[in-house]
Amino acid sequence: MGPVALIEAHQLTRSFRIPVKAPGFIGAVRHLLRPHYTERTAVDRVDLRVEAGESIAYVGPNGAGKSTTLKMLTGILAPTSGQVRVRGLDPHRERVANARSIGVVFGQRSHLWWDLPIQESLRLLGDIYEVPRERFTRSLDELVALLELGDLLARPARQLSLGQRMRCELAAALLHGPELLYLDEPTLGLDVAVKERVRGFIRHINRERGVTVMLTSHDLGDIEDLCERMVMIDGGRIIFDGPLRAVKERFGRTCAIHLALRGQPLDALAVARQALPELAASCSTQPEQHQLVVQFDMAQAPVGSVVGRLLAALPVQNLSVQEPSIDSILRELYENRLQLQDPPR
Numbered sequence: 001m002g003p004v005a006l007i008e009a010h011q012l013t014r015s016f017r018i019p020v021k022a023p024g025f026i027g028a029v030r031h032l033l034r035p036h037y038t039e040r041t042a043v044d045r046v047d048l049r050v051e052a053g054e055s056i057a058y059v060g061p062n063g064a065g066k067s068t069t070l071k072m073l074t075g076i077l078a079p080t081s082g083q084v085r086v087r088g089l090d091p092h093r094e095r096v097a098n099a100r101s102i103g104v105v106f107g108q109r110s111h112l113w114w115d116l117p118i119q120e121s122l123r124l125l126g127d128i129y130e131v132p133r134e135r136f137t138r139s140l141d142e143l144v145a146l147l148e149l150g151d152l153l154a155r156p157a158r159q160l161s162l163g164q165r166m167r168c169e170l171a172a173a174l175l176h177g178p179e180l181l182y183l184d185e186p187t188l189g190l191d192v193a194v195k196e197r198v199r200g201f202i203r204h205i206n207r208e209r210g211v212t213v214m215l216t217s218h219d220l221g222d223i224e225d226l227c228e229r230m231v232m233i234d235g236g237r238i239i240f241d242g243p244l245r246a247v248k249e250r251f252g253r254t255c256a257i258h259l260a261l262r263g264q265p266l267d268a269l270a271v272a273r274q275a276l277p278e279l280a281a282s283c284s285t286q287p288e289q290h291q292l293v294v295q296f297d298m299a300q301a302p303v304g305s306v307v308g309r310l311l312a313a314l315p316v317q318n319l320s321v322q323e324p325s326i327d328s329i330l331r332e333l334y335e336n337r338l339q340l341q342d343p344p345r
């Protein structure tokens with residue numbers, strides 16, 4: 001790790017003052033006369049270090065504190081306490097300078113002027129960021145080619161589909177050549193083909209151009225496709241920070257083999273247990289007697305050998321192997337069914 005990271009947050013905290021009102025008219029009047037507030041800590045003593053070129057998934061359940069963190073990193077919000085530096089700058093105090101080195105795509109909000117042709121919006125953004133004319137042309141040509149925007153440039157944003165607009169948003173966020181790209185739900189609402197294209201582009205600018213990517217998404221495909229590191233926040237606290245690979249290695253070891261058997265052999269369970277003595281306890285039958293499930297830790301036995309022994313021992317009609325996805329792992333983490341106390345980093 002280099003001495004100065006691209007992003008450095010130390011004990012970063014942000015609270016909001018929430019008015020407490022009794023319901024109804026009387027409550028509203030009382031609040032006017034004697035306002036009462038409570039504090040909600042959205043981001044709670046977060047330490048984070050991001051090196052140039054990384055691709056990070058910043059994940060957590062709804063209300064965990066992801067957007068609030070991003071807002072502090074982009075300078076939209078000031079921290080209540082703690083420190084954050086992006087390229088050595090204080091993002092809130094030095095907002096203009098910070099804006100030059102970051103690109104932001106918030107799925108819900110647009111950079112584009114609704115009624116202006118896309119090329120005019122992009123030109124205006126180039127002027128706002130004071131991108132020299134020659135660099136602007138080069139950058140625009142490159143983005144138009146990569147994102148296939150040619151046919152869209154003359155059309156106003158309001159006429160574009162969500163997917164077309166998202167491609168234009170990405171161009172708008174990258175036109176000034178930022179080192180760091182924040183993406184908040186960049187593929188929300190996009191169909192599978194457009195999602196794939198948007199992901200391909202983000203991967204390209206991260207891997208080929210070295211742009212650091214920090215992404216929040218509830219779409220696990222985005223996370224698996226784009227990110228090498230996962231930082232998980234819950235209740236404002238970071239509860240996990242490590243390589244995505246390590247999360248999969250640590251929690252993604254349970255494999256389930258589902259078997260549909262021909263006929264209804266009464267002793268299928270006993271036969272399976274005999275064929276897999278080391279996994280006897282992992283075999284069970286489904287409510288329908290001709291369905292058998294073997295659920296086991298892949299560290300206990302290789303999947304191929306388990307499948308081979310089951311096929312040899314039983315009249316198998318159909319077989320499916322279900323390996324754990326990052327989707328199921330995250331769901332279980334959010335639901336507190338897996339413990340992250342000892343992060344694998």
Ligand SMILES: Nc1ncnc2c1ncn2[C@@H]1O[C@H](COP(=O)(O)OP(=O)(O)OP(=O)(O)O)[C@@H](O)[C@H]1O
Nearest residue numbers: 016040041042060061062063064065066067068069
């Ligand atoms: N301006 C605000 N005023 C009061 N409370 C806020 C404000 N912004 C966020 N919060 C609260 O802070 C907590 C964290 O919110 P935040 O938007 O950062 O979560 P999130 O992880 O981005 O959630 P989601 O996945 O739903 O977008 C929530 O409890 C939210 O209600």
